[in-house]
Amino acid sequence: xxxxxxxxxxxxxxxxxxxxxxxxxxxxxxxxxxxxxxxxxxxxxxxxxxxxxxxxxxxxxxxxxxxxxxxxxxxxxxxxxxxxxxxxxxxxxxxxxxxxxxxxxxxxxxxxxxxxxxxxxxxxxxxxxxxxxxxxxxxxxxxxxxxxxxxxxxxxxxxxxxxxxxxxxxxxxxxxxxxxxxxxxxxxxxxxxxxxxxxxxxxxxxxxxxxxxxxx
Numbered sequence: 001x002x003x004x005x006x007x008x009x010x011x012x013x014x015x016x017x018x019x020x021x022x023x024x025x026x027x028x029x030x031x032x033x034x035x036x037x038x039x040x041x042x043x044x045x046x047x048x049x050x051x052x053x054x055x056x057x058x059x060x061x062x063x064x065x066x067x068x069x070x071x072x073x074x075x076x077x078x079x080x081x082x083x084x085x086x087x088x089x090x091x092x093x094x095x096x097x098x099x100x101x102x103x104x105x106x107x108x109x110x111x112x113x114x115x116x117x118x119x120x121x122x123x124x125x126x127x128x129x130x131x132x133x134x135x136x137x138x139x140x141x142x143x144x145x146x147x148x149x150x151x152x153x154x155x156x157x158x159x160x161x162x163x164x165x166x167x168x169x170x171x172x173x174x175x176x177x178x179x180x181x182x183x184x185x186x187x188x189x190x191x192x193x194x195x196x197x198x199x200x201x202x203x204x205x206x207x208x209x210x211x212x213x214x215x216x
Contacts, residue, residue: 003052005029011105012075015052017097021062022047033109033127034072037064041121056085057094060151064125067143070154071109072129075101086154103139107131110209112202116189122146123189126202128158130166130210137161140174142206146190147182147199155203157181166211175204 003019007029015024024030025038025047038047042062055062056076066089074085077098088095108130113122124146131139140161143154157177161170184195 007104008101011103013102013104015100015102017051017053017056017099019052020048021050021052021055021065024052029104031072031104031107031109033111034065034068036111037062037068037127052100053097056089056097056100059089063145063152064122064127067125067127067145067152068109068129069100069102070143070152071127071141072102072104072107073139073141074103077101089153103131106133107139108210108213110206110212112205112209114198114202124195124198124202126199126206128203128206128210130161130207132166135165137164137166140166140207142178142203144178144182144199144203147184147195149183149185155181155199158203158207161207168208168211171204171207171211175200175207178203 003016005015005019005024005027008014013029021038022044025035055065059066069085075082076085076088078088078095111127113125115122126142126144128142130137140158142158143152145152155178158174160174164170179196179200182196182199184192186192
């Protein structure tokens with residue numbers, strides 16, 4: 001498949017929507033944490049056969065990958081218009097995505113998950129991305145899977161971290177609000193109460209990894 005993936009001078013990784021996931025996976029500009037979301041169940045063959053646009057129009061096929069894009073504050077170009085990915089995903093119909101612009105410069109990443117065994121898909125998965133400039137958080141994003149009526153969504157509660165210093169106390173306060181935001185569905189892997197509790201615990205852990213500077 002064709003489609004360019006390149007680091008832009010403005011600190012964004014630009015991925016054309018027609019690019020296949022394997023090309024993106026092997027891009028030198030992709031943060032390692034995001035590369036990890038394309039491993040496991042994603043064989044090289046599956047990555048090669050799946051375009052970026054398909055994952056955006058069908059997020060359930062690559063929920064952890066889409067979660068990472070949401071956490072990083074990705075922008076999308078649709079019909080010549082640039083808008084936040086989170087906004088685009090709210091639209092009910094499939095869209096003709098042209099490109100994804102992912103901020104990567106100076107971004108720290110973190111993930112946390114809970115599963116029955118290390119090889120199972122996570123029951124709840126959290127990914128966070130934080131950018132700090134001059135000691136102040138300029139971007140704080142997180143997204144979760146396993147705690148929504150849909151497959152994946154951003155966590156709005158962590159935006160409260162922006163404009164202040166990143167501390168463990170601030171992270172704990174922000175993560176505590178996540179349980180009021182999520183709307184999980186119960187199944188044999190976990191009750192609503194369990195998934196809500198894990199949403200707070202895992203969001204906090206992912207953000208603390210950002211605090212420790214585990215960046216791309």
